[in-house]
Amino acid sequence: MLSKSRSAANRKILTELIATPTAPFAEHFAIEVVEKFCHRLGRTAVTRDAAGNVLVRLRQGRNRTTRPVCITAHLDHPGFVADRMLSANRLRAFWRGGVSPDYFIGGRVRLWTNGRWVRGKVASVKTNADRGRRRVDTAIITVPRPVPKGAIGMWDFPDFTLRNGRVYARVCDDLAGAAAILCCIDALIHGKSACDAYFLFTRAEEVGFVGAIAAARAVTIPKKCMVVAMETSAERLNAKLGDGPILRVGDRSTIFTPEATAYCERVAADLAKRNRRFKFQRKLMDGGTCESSAFRTLGYDTTGICVALGNYHNMNPKRKRLGPEYIDLNDFDNVVAWFIELCRASIPYTGKDEKMLSELVELERKYARLLHQTVTSPK
Ligand SMILES: [Zn+2]
Numbered sequence: 001m002l003s004k005s006r007s008a009a010n011r012k013i014l015t016e017l018i019a020t021p022t023a024p025f026a027e028h029f030a031i032e033v034v035e036k037f038c039h040r041l042g043r044t045a046v047t048r049d050a051a052g053n054v055l056v057r058l059r060q061g062r063n064r065t066t067r068p069v070c071i072t073a074h075l076d077h078p079g080f081v082a083d084r085m086l087s088a089n090r091l092r093a094f095w096r097g098g099v100s101p102d103y104f105i106g107g108r109v110r111l112w113t114n115g116r117w118v119r120g121k122v123a124s125v126k127t128n129a130d131r132g133r134r135r136v137d138t139a140i141i142t143v144p145r146p147v148p149k150g151a152i153g154m155w156d157f158p159d160f161t162l163r164n165g166r167v168y169a170r171v172c173d174d175l176a177g178a179a180a181i182l183c184c185i186d187a188l189i190h191g192k193s194a195c196d197a198y199f200l201f202t203r204a205e206e207v208g209f210v211g212a213i214a215a216a217r218a219v220t221i222p223k224k225c226m227v228v229a230m231e232t233s234a235e236r237l238n239a240k241l242g243d244g245p246i247l248r249v250g251d252r253s254t255i256f257t258p259e260a261t262a263y264c265e266r267v268a269a270d271l272a273k274r275n276r277r278f279k280f281q282r283k284l285m286d287g288g289t290c291e292s293s294a295f296r297t298l299g300y301d302t303t304g305i306c307v308a309l310g311n312y313h314n315m316n317p318k319r320k321r322l323g324p325e326y327i328d329l330n331d332f333d334n335v336v337a338w339f340i341e342l343c344r345a346s347i348p349y350t351g352k353d354e355k356m357l358s359e360l361v362e363l364e365r366k367y368a369r370l371l372h373q374t375v376t377s378p379k
Contacts, residue, residue, distance in 0.1 A: 010183045010333055011162075013037070017179040018169045019159035021112035021152040023079030024096035024206045027052070029112075029152075030075040030175060034201050037182050041189050051214035054201040055221070058185055058343070061194025065345040067301075070198035070225040071184070072212070072291060073177035074205030077170075078313050080139065080153030082111060091120065091143050093153055095136040097206035098288075099313050101127050104136055107322050108156035111147045118147055119156060155314045157324040165329050166241070172309055172325040174205065177230040180307075180332060184339035197343035198225055205291060212291040216298035226260050226349045227302040228342065229292040230335070232327055233285045234312035241308045242328040244279035245335035248304035253289040256296055260303040262353040267341050278334050287312075301351060305338065307331040 022030045031054055038044045038056055045057040054075075078097020086092050091111075095104075104125045110117040120143040125136045141153065160169040167176070181199050188195050200221055203211035212229075214220075221227060231248075233239075239246050247264050250256050261282075268280045285306060292304035307327050316323035373379055 006187060007333055009186060010336055013182050013186060014167065014176060014179040014332065015160050017182065018167070018171050018175045020175065021154060022075060022077050022171065022175065023081050023152045023154065024076040024204045026081050026150070026152045027075040027203045030178070031201070034075070034178065034182065038185065041186065043189050044185065049215055049218050049220040051211055051218070052203050053211050053215045053220055056185065056199040058188060058199070059196045060188070060192070063194035063196055063345060065196050065348050067224055067226055067349040067351060068196045068198060068345065069228055069342045069349070070200055070221045071181050071228045071230055071339055071342065072200040072202055072295070073181055073230045074174045074202045074209070074211065074291065075178055076204055076206050077154070077173055077175065078206050080109065080111070080141070082147045082149055082151040082153060083138070084149055085146050086140065088146070089143055090123070091141045091147050093139050093141055095125070095139050097313065099136070099315060101125060101134055101136050102320070103315055103322050104139060109141055109153050110156045111143065111151045111153045113147050113151045118143055118145060120153070155322050157314070162329070166326045167329060168324040168326040170324060172327050173232040173313065174230070176232050176307070176327055176332065180230060180335050180339060183336040184343060187336065187340050188343055193340070193344050195343040196345065198222070202291065209291045209294045212294045213298070216295055216300065221300065223299070225300065226263065227292070227295045227300045228264065229290055229295060229302065229304045231290050231304060231306040232309040232325070233290070233306035234287045235308040235310055236283070236285065236287065239281055239283045239285060239308055241310060242330060243308070244281050245305055245307050245331050245338060246285060247280060247282045248285045248292065248306060249282065250284050250286065251288060251290050251293055251304065252286045254293040254296055256292050256303040257301040259351055259353045260301045260349070262356060263349050264303055264305065264342065266355050267347055268338055270347060271337060271341050275337065278337055280334065280338065305335060307335055
């Protein structure tokens with residue numbers, strides 16, 4: 001059962017991370033929060049790969065598994081990076097990430113400049129065709145004062161608001177995913193749980209998971225690991241907020257490693273027996289392609305877990321305007337509980353679908369005699 005204090009600790013970690021300014025190729029503040037968090041806790045080994053992805057290893061107690069889990073989340077969110085001032089109050093900025101061009105003009109922006117936000121408004125955009133879609137490339141933003149090159153620009157929504165069991169924020173995708181990992185690490189260390197696990201915080205997912213591709217190429221994650229990529233993923237008609245975190249059998253592009261998916265399902269089903277508040281879903285989330293497809297295609301046993309997300313990429317489709325992203329807080333607590341079990345590995349991952357295998361063996365045993373007795377005549 002999730003204690004009140006655990007829930008409060010989760011809230012604190014989540015709200016600190018999602019308030020952090022971030023954009024593709026400008027994840028340095030989020031990286032700082034993650035690294036400081038781990039250093040403060042101690043016990044973890046924290047390293048960066050050549051692409052700047054952050055790998056965390058946590059091993060404590062006597063639990064030694066041959067195929068530990070590596071849970072990943074990305075530290076960027078669709079946003080602007082300031083290029084240069086074209087005149088006293090006109091800033092040219094690069095845009096990176098998947099937001100439809102229809103949402104930009106007049107959109108209110110905040111730019112993180114020397115430790116504070118400067119407000120601006122999108123005056124115009126330049127688009128180009130990229131992988132079959134029109135995408136915004138650069139924007140002209142009107143600002144009250146000069147903004148330095150490299151400043152991070154985000155849609156102008158509050159850090160977060162908690163309302164009716166949901167968190168509304170400028171960013172959920174995927175800082176909330178990264179926060180769930182931090183909550184898991186925090187709980188494992190404070191609970192002194194025996195565990196052996198890796199965690200990877202990646203960069204530049206929103207332009208096509210190039211941080212994850214670089215990590216897979218560099219074998220940042222040991223090959224023995226089973227990779228679980230954590231996302232917040234646009235709510236679907238059959239995968240709703242509040243119905244529990246979602247085990248993804250695949251995304252728009254690929255189907256994930258069936259054995260890894262089956263394993264996560266087994267761990268969740270086992271947890272559900274002991275924790276009545278825990279629930280989960282198992283779905284094909286084919287709204288987009290996620291890092292799981294990259295890790296899977298580049299040689300890892302991989303699956304995905306997500307929580308359903310409202311106003312995906314700050315787009316409110318009903319009102320056809322920008323809005324804060326939101327997730328359900330019970331889904332968040334439940335995904336943390338699930339991660340903890342995956343890291344504890346009390347059921348080990350073997351690379352085989354052990355549950356299905358034992359069901360097959362049972363059926364085989366039950367009907368072997370009858371099957372052979374009836375080869376020539378019915379019975
Ligand atoms: Zn995204």
